Amino acid sequence: MSATHQATHSSASHDAHGAHDTHAHPSTRTYINIFGVLFLVTAAEVVAAQALPxxxxxxxxxxxxxxxAVVKGAMIMMYYMHLKSDSAWFTVPMAFGLILAAGMLISMIGLFIGSPRVACTPELGKGCVAAAAK
Amino acid sequence: MAATTTHGQGHALPAHPPSGLESLDMRKLGMWIFLGSDCVFFASLITTYFVNRSLIFAGDPHPHHVLGINFTAVLAFILLGSSLTMVLSLAGFQRNDITAGRNWLLATAILGTLFLTGQALEFSNLAHEGVTLSSGLFGQCFLIMTGFHGTHVFIGVIWLLSCWLFAGTGRFNAKNFMGVEIAGLYWHFVDLVWVAIFTLIYLI
Structure with a gap:
């Protein structure tokens, strides 16, 4: 006899996605611990920015x-957004976006960091445009 | 004969669960693709600020003199707290505790509203200091960037309140929580963007 069984495939049961594209999500205790770490790292950021100088x-x-900041971002994505336990396919579009974003930020800063920037005020007039074009 | 599962309406489906891409929830994948593209959107705004940073810092008022780091840190803590309440809400629905799920959803929306109120206060203070959209490069770069983030938060609050209302009709439960999970992904992303803006713009 063929291994055939009846399965209800309503949209509600389709919404119960847990079967295939995810594994178990972290526990409530883990979520609270992660928040504690995020809180402490944010406090450390504020202290570092003001105390180190x-x-x-x-x-x-x-x-x-x-x-x-990278540690905080990684923790949010891995635990709160469940990238650590979900299918790796969900990581692909986010990683692609992050790489593009970081590439744009680094390359544009690298491009402009040594260039003299000129404020275009009405007083400068055409001189401003000429200076900015150099 | 190959093992098959009979669909409720009579269609034959493979008995083995789908694997790879076909096993994914396409709404969730779509949200991740949107979030990936939104990374580039916010990166372009942050890049504009950094490219013009030397001019912004040479201008008047100086950003570090008018931006309140301690006040913004409180806003950052509020948004981090809202991320916690969001995952607790999802966990509530996943264990079929609808009341807890709804309460945490409402708490998340309230924290989001608190954040928006704080941001409105900050914008108001900046306006008193002479920083507006038409006051110069700093005003334009800063207000457009944080304003777009605030718009994302506002949309998120509306979305969360919609989920809260739908959850009251029994739409979300342990078997159907994808709507809340997708709203949560969006909300955590808003928090993620604030992590970047807080560090790159306020602290550095």
């Missing part, structure tokens, strides 16, 4: 803040 470590402000 006062103790002569201003050069550490940007790298430390960037690292902390």
């Amino acid at each position: 006062l103790v002569g470590l201003a050069s550490l402000v940007v790298p430390s803040l960037l690292i902390m």
